[in-house]
Amino acid sequence: MLNFAYKNPTEILFGEKQINEARSRIPNNAKVLFLYGGGSIKKNGIYDDVINLLDGFEVTEFSGVEANPSYETLIKAVELAKQESIGFILAVGGGSVVDGGKFIAAAVNYDGDPWEILAKGGEVKSALPLGCVLTLPATGSESNGNSVVTRKSTQQKLPFTSPLVQPLFAVLDPVYTYSLPEKQISNGVVDAFVHVIEQYLTYPVNAPLQDRFAEGILQTLVEQGPKALANPQDYDTRANIMWSATMALNGLIGQGVPQDWSTHMIGHELTAIYHLDHAQTLAVVLPSLMYVQRDKKAEKLKQLGQRVFAINESDDAVQIDKTIQAVQNFFEQMKVKTRLADYDLTESAITQVVTNLEKNGMTQLGEHQDIDLTKVTAILKLAL
Template identity: 70%
Template sequence: MLNFTFKNRTEILFGKDQIQEVAARLPENAKVMFLYGGGSIKNNGIYADVTGVLNGVVVTEFAGVEPNPEFETLMKAVQVARDNEVNFILAVGGGSVIDGAKFIAAAVNFTGDPWDILVKDAEFGEPLPIGAVLTLPATGSESNGNSVVNRKETAQKRAFGSDKVQPVFAVLDPQYTFSLPARQVSNGVVDAFVHVIEQYLTYPVNAPLQDRFAEGILQTLVSEGPKALATPQDYDVRANIMWSATMALNGLIGKGVPQDWATHMIGHELTALYSLDHAQTLAIVLPSLMFVQRDHKSAKILQLGERVFGITEGEDAKRIDLTIKAVQDFFEAMQVNTRLSDYQIDKSNINDIVANLEKNGMTSLGEHGDIDLAKAREILTLAA
């Protein structure tokens, strides 16, 4: 196992009606930015719950944070936060809203161009504290310091990470996921699954506990994901998915093991160029990446097949093929298509995707740094 340090600062408030705990966790003399996305929280009762617990608190609302939050929108929120002297952000939504809150928190007191936080890893001080009310389990953003921001103007999707912007608390009430459209449920499960895979499907380093943690999350998602589509009001199913998505990317399972985020990096370019849902891009890229990298990942692919999908018969090469197919079949069972052509993206577009990878410096991806532009092209061609 590799050396590591681990600390997770986020207090998880899990279960029914935990929204009632929020007021007690706000700072004295709080001036809160209530940040959210579209109008769905006004239709499903979450908005009323949040405004109820914020009664008596100075609140500035900012709505309209997009899926794949846009830099331009977030900069408007930064200005609103400055104008209203906000000292706390309460992000209510899924990963996009929470990611947006992290960027806003970092940018409010930043003296340069805030885009540098994303493209130059610029240091920032005195970020605003953040609380989260999760409505879409997927990214794990509610208990990590990662943020991904899109910029249409330059066709870029860039990320930054810092424990300084990790939420100080997060409300995880499975009831808040009952009204999610099927597409968002599907995307959330696929996103969480791939988060685990990116920290697991590399090469063995004698970390059996981390492997078993990861496999437990994967098994839970494979079992419970289709149930969430079939029985959307099942509290226990939604609770298991919500907790799995949080555990997938709160930092625990990635400690002491190598990681491979190439699927995400290639997928980001598909979102930046063609506005695909994040999980759709992952479902396109991962099976093909597994096939292209099968020799380097063979031991862990075989382990994944045996422990998660029950694939034990046949020669190694056949078991690897069956495991890759099992992953692809799972995505399809979650109603997320796995080919570029499914989204009307032609092979001729691969040149643009590879060019964007080069522009953004994504030229040596993977746990071995061996996914160069040629291999990225091979992966995308296989996924066409």
């Protein structure tokens, strides 16, 4: 097991009506920026719950944060937060809104061009405090310090991370996920699944507890994901998926083990250029990446097949092939397509993705830093 230091300061308020516990977590007399996406929270009652929560606070609303939040939109919120002397951000929505809240929190006090935080690794020295009310379990953003933002004008989707933007609290009420469209249920499960894979499917370092944690999350998603599609208002199913998505990326399973994240980096370019949903890009890239990297990931691939999908073949090559196919079949079962052609993308898209990766300095990816642009091309050709 590798050395690590781990701390997760986010307080999880889990369960039905737990939003009622959040009021005491917001600083007294804070001017609050109420950040959200489209109008869905006004249709399903969540907006009213948040307004009740914030009764007595001075509140400024900012709506319109997109899926894959754009720099162009968020910078408007940054200016508004400065004008209104905002002291606390409450992000209400899925991971995109929470990611947007984190960028705003970091950018308000940033000394320089806020784009540097994303493009140049500009140091975040201070940030506004924030909390969140989660409506879409997927990214795990509610309990980590990571954020990803897209700049539409340059077709760049870039991440940053800082402990200063980790939410102080996160309200996780499974009831708030009942009204999600089928597509968002599917995307959320696939997103969480791949988050686990990025931290698990590398190479053994004698960290059996982390492996079992990861496998438990994967098994839960494989079992519960199809149930959520079949019965989206089953509380227990939605609760299990919500907690699994949080545990997938709150940092715990990634401690002391190597991590990959190449599927995400390649997928980000597909989103930035062609506007595919984040989970759609992961479902396209991962199976082909697993195949191309099968030798480097052989031990973990065999273990994944045995422990998560109950595949037990005496021939290692067959074991690995069946494991990769099982992952691809699961994505398809969750109604997320796994080929570039499914999204009307052709070989020309591969060239554009590789060009963007090079522009963004993403030329050595993976746990071994051995996924170069030639390998990316091979992966995407296999995914056609």
